[in-house]
Amino acid sequence: MIKKLLNFFANGIFKAEELEPIRPKLWAANRRSLTLFAALSAAATASGTLGGLFTDIAVMRQCFKGYLIVFLLNISVIVINNLIKRPSKKLQAILISLFVAPLYIFALYQAVFISPEDRPLILVVFLCLIPTIFIDAPARLFIDFGATAILFTVLGTTMVPEEQIGISVADVLIFGAAGVGIGLFFNKSRTERYLLSHRIQEMQNESEQMKYWKSISNIYLSMNQINLENDTFIQIRSHELVDAALKNNHEGYSKQIADVVKSAVDPDYVEAVMAFVDPSTLQTRLEDEDTITYEFLGKNYGWCRARYIVVDRRRDESIKQVMFLIESINEQKKREKELTAIAETDGMTGLYNRRAGIPKIKKLMGLKTPGMLCLLDVDKFKHINDTYGHQAGDRVIIAVADTLKATFRDVDIILRLGGDEFVFFISNVDSERIATNVFNRLFDRFEKVSIGCIPDYSISVSIGATFTKEGLSFDDLYSQADSCTYESKKVNGKAFTFYRG
Known part of the structure; x- marks a missing residue:
């Protein structure tokens, strides 16, 4: 049993003697992948390094040192990888680790400190996609997953707000385990491809x-x-x-x-x-x-x-x-569709997240689809969190999301920006008269929602709305709707304001 387990960690479902004839091809395939993806990573981190030096973008300035370190490691990996002419499995494993480890660490830093609202997307990209790059021993996939899970758990319990620790650690365990599974699947299929080619070339005649x-x-x-x-x-x-x-x-x-x-x-x-x-x-x-x-x-x-x-x-x-x-x-x-859905979805509400929803709205605008862009904020949300706790606040957010989904059509795009902020684009609503009916219907639904842990509470929201117009970009409409949301906040109770500038 132990011998079989050790063989699995070293060679997957294959026997060592099966892999021996194709190891040079596996080494060459990994060498090509390492050069390509290290170059892509170097280009991305070079952009981040320059952005941290010459722009005032807060995220880039915060991550400047990280970008620079990963960039230098990537360049080192590319140079050493291309200097090696003879297959060396151990040296290649070291180079792969030098490439992969900083990416995992950088991903954790982004997920914990910089963009916690984008944690599912970041973890999908790094924990689920990186294992598919190389044809490698299962042992390294499990080591990478284990080290990442331990590191994130330590960071999570010390740096993440208490109410988010559970879901943060669960995300890492789920996506990490998915990454191991996906990596094993890709390793198996790609190794089988090389074995298949080798077996064919070994056969001496057509009947065989x-x-x-x-x-x-x-x-x-x-x-x-x-x-x-x-x-x-x-x-x-x-x-x-x-x-x-x-x-x-x-x-x-x-x-x-x-x-x-x-x-x-x-x-x-x-x-x-x-x-x-x-x-x-x-x-x-x-x-x-x-x-x-x-x-x-x-x-x-x-x-x-x-x-x-x-x-x-x-x-x-x-x-x-x-x-x-x-x-x-x-x-x-x-499986690919399921992973895409995870990457595009806000984990709490099931709505689109910022990175998925905004491009979809921009695409509709590019197709000249008439419609209304709206921003929605939950009134006195901080007071709810401070008075009744974050779990009660989460229930309010989920109730708002469910009400939006129940009110609007499948063709409409609804996303959660983060916190208590939502954006929705309602296609073919191009007049204040129609929009007023839509908002009144939405407010009626909110009246019927109750949050059990908050006595006598009725959800109150402030909405800013604007309509598409030739020559206006998404950012233009967003700015207009944002200013209207600010005006709605001045009204006590549910309110909506149209942009009339």
């Missing part, structure tokens, strides 16, 4: 290859072996929709694959998939690769991934035969 392909064909919707010399193909596994588009089962691959694409692929993806399956460009696209992939939407079986794998090369490295595979990736897309 065919036997192997048939043994794994049940995981694919369609599987064909293509001879690029004479444009013939052998079907190993097919699908009824593919069969319906084929004129015969072995000749004229170039023409027939085009017919299959037109009949089986969602129209929005046909052009791109046609370019991907085109056999005339494979020699160039597979010159330095053994496999390439493209994801698309099928008409009848959802999200799919098409893949070409080199089966046989000539001595001059030109390609003789390839495998063309199609697999369903609906489950993977479902």
Whole structure:
């Protein structure tokens, strides 16, 4: 049992002897990823460093030293990584840690001190996406997760407000565990890809290859072996929709694959998939690769991934035969959608957060959609927190969010800026008369809301509203609505004010 556990931490679900032949390729893949992502990180932190030096942006000035340290580490990693010519697993592991550790520490600093309201987004980006960059031993994923969780717990219990400690630590545990799971999944799938390519190249004849392909064909919707010399193909596994588009089962691959694409692929993806399956460009696209992939939407079986794998090369490295595979990736897309939803959602209310909601409003404005932009503040919210505690304040925030969701349509965009501030954009409401009816309906709903832990309390809000107009940006409208909210605050009780400047 212990031996199996140690092997898992070192090699995942694979045996050490299975991985040995492909370690040089795994090392080369990690080397490329390390150079690319360290360069991207260096560019981002260089911008932050310059911003901290030459601007008055408070966040950048606060993080100046952090930006500079991460930038210098990234440059060091890039230089050392490119100086190493011979595979060295231990040295590469050190370089990966030098790249990853500062990013995790920087993420925790941002989540705890700089932007606690964006904590879920920050943790998704760092804890869930970084583990997918490298093909690495599971042990490092667990070590990174454990160290991050311990560090955040220490920071959380000393620096985070008491009422937020539980949810902060829970966020790290949830997203960290998700990151480990996602990292293990990506490690497994990418390692299997290299093992698959290696096994194919080891096979001495076509009968051995065919036997192997048939043994794994049940995981694919369609599987064909293509001879690029004479444009013939052998079907190993097919699908009824593919069969319906084929004129015969072995000749004229170039023409027939085009017919299959037109009949089986969602129209929005046909052009791109046609370019991907085109056999005339494979020699160039597979010159330095053994496999390439493209994801698309099928008409009848959802999200799919098409893949070409080199089966046989000539001595001059030109390609003789390839495998063309199609697999369903609906489950993977479902997981990606769930992660995106987490990153875009305010954890307390389920509304959009600032980073997700504002771009959606800007997009509607870019499409010239008429509408009304509103800011909403809860009246005397600080008094509620001070008198009845933060849990009571949280219940008020959730009740306001639920009332907004119940009042407005699915096409309307509602987001929580943070604290007791909300923004909503109501499409096609372009007059004060219609808007007044909308606000009265909203206020009527607020009258019916009760907060059990606050006796005799009725939610009171102040709203500032303005309408879209040609030439005005989101920032212009936000400024107008903000000034109106300030005016509404002067009124005792629920109030709304329109911008008439």
